[in-house]
Amino acid sequence: MAHYPDSSYFEFYQSADALLKLTSKPTRYSTKHRRAFPKFESILGSPDEDDQFLNWTKYKTKTDGTAIPHVKLHLSIGFAAIATTATALVSILHELAANTDLVEILRNEIEEVSPQGSDFLDGGSLSKLLKMDSLMKGSQRIYPFTQVASIRELRDDITLEDGKVRLKRGSACVAANSATTTDPRYYCNDPNVFDPLRFYKLRTQSTHSTDKYKFTAINHELLPWGYGRHACPSRFLAHDTMKITLALLITKYDIRLSSKSKIRPPPWRFGHTIIPDPTVEFEFKSRKV
Numbered sequence: 324m325a326h327y328p329d330s331s332y333f334e335f336y337q338s339a340d341a342l343l344k345l346t347s348k349p350t351r352y353s354t355k356h357r358r359a360f361p362k363f364e365s366i367l368g369s370p371d372e373d374d375q376f377l378n379w380t381k382y383k384t385k386t387d388g389t390a391i392p393h394v395k396l397h398l399s400i401g402f403a404a405i406a407t408t409a410t411a412l413v414s415i416l417h418e419l420a421a422n423t424d425l426v427e428i429l430r431n432e433i434e435e436v437s438p439q440g441s442d443f444l445d446g447g448s449l450s451k452l453l454k455m456d457s458l459m460k461g462s463q464r465i466y467p468f469t470q471v472a473s474i475r476e477l478r479d480d481i482t483l484e485d486g487k488v489r490l491k492r493g494s495a496c497v498a499a500n501s502a503t504t505t506d507p508r509y510y511c512n513d514p515n516v517f518d519p520l521r522f523y524k525l526r527t528q529s530t531h532s533t534d535k536y537k538f539t540a541i542n543h544e545l546l547p548w549g550y551g552r553h554a555c556p557s558r559f560l561a562h563d564t565m566k567i568t569l570a571l572l573i574t575k576y577d578i579r580l581s582s583k584s585k586i587r588p589p590p591w592r593f594g595h596t597i598i599p600d601p602t603v604e605f606e607f608k609s610r611k612v
């Protein structure tokens with residue numbers, strides 16, 4: 324039986340609503356907007372219903388016909404969750420298919436951190452996969468899902484620090500993700516080069532705090548998760564999903580490109596979205612382990 328609503332789920336759905344608005348126009352978190360959003364309970368229906376999307380939808384269709392907002396929310400969350408994570412994983416597969424040395428390094432790391440005598444990774448071991456973490460972050464830096472981050476609408480007129488640029492209330496603003504993540508001020512060693520172990524080296528060789536080099540970290544030098552209050556709330560889920568998927572693929576299969584496919588053809592771009600060329604084919608061969 325499901326136990327809802329609870330406040331964290333309600334927050335989550337408020338975020339989903341915000342995300343829905345993001346897809347069509349910049350978000351304004353006004354009081355009117357919050358009031359317009361129906362209460363979580365009234366969307367999901369009876370707390371006694373089974374905790375399944377299809378059951379919720381069926382229930383709402385039968386009772387008051389309000390299944391549509393619920394379906395919209397789920398679709399938008401599905402987009403926010405699946406397209407982003409899948410794209411990030413495919414970008415990494417490109418690297419793995421071309422770099423067998425890296426695959427060996429990762430296989431050794433997985434073996435080192437797996438709990439003794441076990442062939443699965445628990446939460447603690449996932450966080451010890453520092454080289455894999457570095458690969459994921461490095462890939463996200465050079466091959467992000469979007470060139471811009473943190474789409475916002477100004478709620479007041481502002482003047483930028485230089486005193487010359489004035490922006491009007493209501494203007495749409497975005498943070499320049501790709502430009503920031505390849506800015507030589509932050510990435511002085513070849514900012515445009517993808518070094519899968521760049522963040523591993525920074526984490527293990529720095530004398531100062533290295534938290535900002537973690538895959539899930541948020542800071543102004545790296546914006547693929549956005550920034551501030553509305554930065555991606557599910558990056559920890561994406562982190563676990565990606566590490567588990569990669570660990571399975573790497574340990575169970577040898578991966579290479581099919582003979583028809585070229586190494587890293589240019590990505591496809593739609594507006595500010597960037598995805599790896601989806602026509603590339605990978606081949607997987609079971610390994611004897």
Ligand code: HEM
Nearest residue numbers: 338403404407408411473547548549550553554555557561
């Ligand atoms: C590699 C995977 C992912 C990437 C790169 C990503 C990226 C982003 C970015 C750039 C934002 C906008 C942040 C901002 O406006 O400052 C965002 C927001 C959001 N993401 Fe993700 N995301 C990923 C995975 C997920 C997953 C797995 C889920 C859900 C299960 C999710 C749910 C959301 C939600 C609900 C928001 C809106 C947050 C808000 O407006 O308060 N994301 N994500």
